[in-house]
Amino acid sequence: MNEHPHAVVIALTGGVAAGKTAVARRFEALGVSVHDADVAARAVIEPGTSGLAAVVDAFGVGVLDDAGRLDRPAMRRHVFSNPSAREALEAIIHPRVRQWLRERALAERGPYCLLAIPLLAENIAHYRWVDRVLLVDVPESVQMARLIARDGIDETLARRMLAQQASRAERLALADDVIENSGDESALDHAVAELHQRYLALANAR
Numbered sequence: 001m002n003e004h005p006h007a008v009v010i011a012l013t014g015g016v017a018a019g020k021t022a023v024a025r026r027f028e029a030l031g032v033s034v035h036d037a038d039v040a041a042r043a044v045i046e047p048g049t050s051g052l053a054a055v056v057d058a059f060g061v062g063v064l065d066d067a068g069r070l071d072r073p074a075m076r077r078h079v080f081s082n083p084s085a086r087e088a089l090e091a092i093i094h095p096r097v098r099q100w101l102r103e104r105a106l107a108e109r110g111p112y113c114l115l116a117i118p119l120l121a122e123n124i125a126h127y128r129w130v131d132r133v134l135l136v137d138v139p140e141s142v143q144m145a146r147l148i149a150r151d152g153i154d155e156t157l158a159r160r161m162l163a164q165q166a167s168r169a170e171r172l173a174l175a176d177d178v179i180e181n182s183g184d185e186s187a188l189d190h191a192v193a194e195l196h197q198r199y200l201a202l203a204n205a206r
Helices: 022-027 036-043 050-059 072-080 083-109 122-125 138-149 157-161 168-172 187-205
Strands: 008-013 035-038 114-115 132-137 177-180
Touching: 008 022, 008 035, 022 035, 022 114, 022 132, 035 036, 035 083, 036 083, 050 083, 050 114, 072 083, 072 168, 072 177, 083 114, 083 122, 114 132, 114 187, 122 168, 132 168, 132 187, 138 157
Parallel strands: 008 114, 008 132, 035 114, 132 177
Antiparallel strands: none
């Protein structure tokens, strides 16, 4: 599948609690399509999909709830303390998520679109086909404070969540464009408006 998307494809990423959603909403308000890896991860294991069938093959029918859907809390508990189970689950879901995003990008008829991919740095080898990477960046101290406030967790757990992700330096090394988001959310309006013009110009030049 090496057909190239017609639209310019921008991968939007950032660490946990960096503000990716706030940025994505602003692009959507400008009429830009945003295709979200988290939405894809749910869609590819809906009842009736090959993804859910593969999960049941790997883990047994015990991972389904009464309605025949994946019992997410049970699955989370199962993979949390079991690295090999998590790898098995990711081996089913991640390739399907990439395929889903790729198909959305290929079907895109606008000048450009965004793919919201939280774990881009961890999986960049599989996303060489995107045109640019847009990083929503915040210092780790800000991430910690937001995570603790947002999820009501303690500092130890917040640190552990950050440690599971790529480092800020790894993400910055990948980024073509960076939105610095440690200040007030209203500052995002200007940053997004500027990037919107840049991406439209890129699409025109293509």
